Amino acid sequence: MSVVRIGAVAAAFGRDLDFDLQRIATLIEHARRDGTGLLVLPDAALGGYLTDLRNPDPDTLPPALDPDGPMIRKVSVLAGEMVVCVGYCETDGSNRYNAAVCVTGDGVLGRHRKVHQPAGEAAAYTAGDRFEAFDTPVGRLGMLIDYDKTFPESARALALDGAQILACLSAWPTSITNRAPKMAQDRQSRLFDLYDCARAAENQVVLVSSNQTGAMGGMRFLGQAKVVGPGGDIVARTWSKAGIAAASLDVGAEIATARRVLSHLAERRPEVYR
Template sequence: MTRPVRVAAVAAHFGRDVERCVAKAEGIVAEARSRGVDLLVLPHAVLGGYLGDLRSPGPADLPPALPEDAGPVRRIAEVARGLTVCFGYTEAVAGGRCSTALCVGDGRVLGRHRKVHLTAGEEGSYAAGGSFTAFDTPAGRLGMLIDFDKTFPESARTLALDGAQVLCCPSAWPASVTDRAARLANDRQSRLFDLYDGARAAENQVVLVSANQTGVLGGLRFLGQAKVVGPGGDVLARTGGKGGMAVVDVDVAAEVARARRTLHHLRERRPGAYRGLLDELGAASPGRAGAVR
């Protein structure tokens, strides 16, 4: 017998003050615990915020970079006792920085992911990750994507093929910086954010938990729109553009099995027909230049 998992996706603002960010994250975790949440997904860049500019970011636009064993990171891992928590931050690595997501629980790291797909505004400031790998947690087998990663179907598909039944997606996803809309609901990036969430869940028949930043930092205005999406692409719970927590009980194994009962997308693939993709994979080097594993 499987059991429901109480899943929560958070929309919230996190700025440059790391101590205030940690206190806010601790408060959100405490609220989630009081509501019986098993799996909590926080936004990306919860420790010091995201970039302040995507067009030509300079040193003043960069968030602080922290090693994994830094005090603020450890504090979130410690407060996560009794539930599984995913969150993103800027990680200090040898020679630079990465956009990194950690999954923590009971004071330890259960899984980590370094953002593979960097936007044009990030490429000069961050090193890219080099892989997508699923991992086991008390809340089930999970995989993580960081915002722009979910634009690429191969990212989520790789995690689903690795057995992930839940995709956790911390984001710092802003409104369009080139074609601003008066209302966030009408913004082109708002539409794409929701589209990718539904598509990645439906095409892989998995549960997707999408968290995002809200508010304004520097020249960026963030969308919010945290949500939990079922294996059929249906939104099970969501927030709006402001801060909030989308909470829903999901029997993940049962819902995934039900979605795949008649049409099992992973099993029905025809890899031999994807000649261009296979040729590209065969020609690719083990990791892109500058990738950090």
Template structure:
């Protein structure tokens, strides 16, 4: 049995202010018995202030994966496996960053994912990653998706094909900027955020641990709604639009095995039928 925790919280530009906040959240997660904690995308340094026209004078500070900031997170994690988002420098490209997710504990860095899919004008600031790779951890084989990555079924499927039984989805997912709803739960992007979490879990028969930013950064208003979703697409725990911790006790191997016992989506595919014909 593993205790899985998804975080909804606000993180801005100030990395030195974010670090003690991360430590406090990890202390709370440890008190809840968490084995895996998924923090939001851009928890260290914040996300962009505007997707339509990113302000290049207000960008997240690029951090090194072997730098003191991540080292502090790892020490705070202890035995817990922690996924966290940050901006990473791109060698030879001083004007660009990778939007990077790191999975780590005090023991080691278990995996790194650089966001592949970039919405709107995010490409002016972030370089694209080029792969989806799962990796083994003390809580099972994990794959990571960063925010918009989970819009694409192929991304989650690539991780499931690589043996991932848990998808850590790190979000900095904002409300609609063109059709604002008076209440965040009724926002169009709120519906899509939830839909993708449930669909990616059910179609791959895996557990999804989905975090998200809250609050406001520039013109963007973030949705929260962190959650843990079972392999049948059932929500096991969730937060609201404000900060919080969604915690679920899950026997991952048992639940994934049970979901796949009669109907095994990965095994029952018919690839030849999906091939494009001229």
């Protein structure tokens, strides 16, 4: 077993890809100096998220990037020996996906396309169709994007595929229908934390939750990046401010301890579930 330094980023990103890449470079360098082995950047860190979730303007959508193109390769080079997860808008023929990629300096380790789409997001993106875990130098990992983590089945599918770490990349805003005067009182602020802790605890895995900060169009993002242990306890967090929530964990040992008496995955009864 070995200890790994894990970082979850809260930061603002927009349409300027050069600016975004420079911010990513700065965050990776800060994390490297801190001894980080896994860094999870927010959803849409390359190109920014939508400006309106209910009625996306087709003329102001994020830039669609080639999954094997130069921007992803640049992030890979920046990552070097680190494992880095980053979100972006992926192009595949005529389809656009809200996507995430996990890289090291050696190349791509894994990919994910957001499966669950809230409100009007289907007008901007095509939905993904699978959840798959993959091996990395810091352990077996699976990725979720935004609304995916609202659904217990998403995280459970990855845990059943052997994921020890769930990287949850978000551009999660405050409530768009009933915004609270203070962010800490916002319904979505409460749910964001609730889902992070519940998905970690019910699957007894480590969860790394990144999120955007600041605002874009009518969207105001929560921040609240965090690292959650397999007991559902928050071991590091940024609250609403920009920064990196970092914690050092022996992932395998933490999971083994959590599952020593009660092992949720082993004690499932799928034959009685409907």
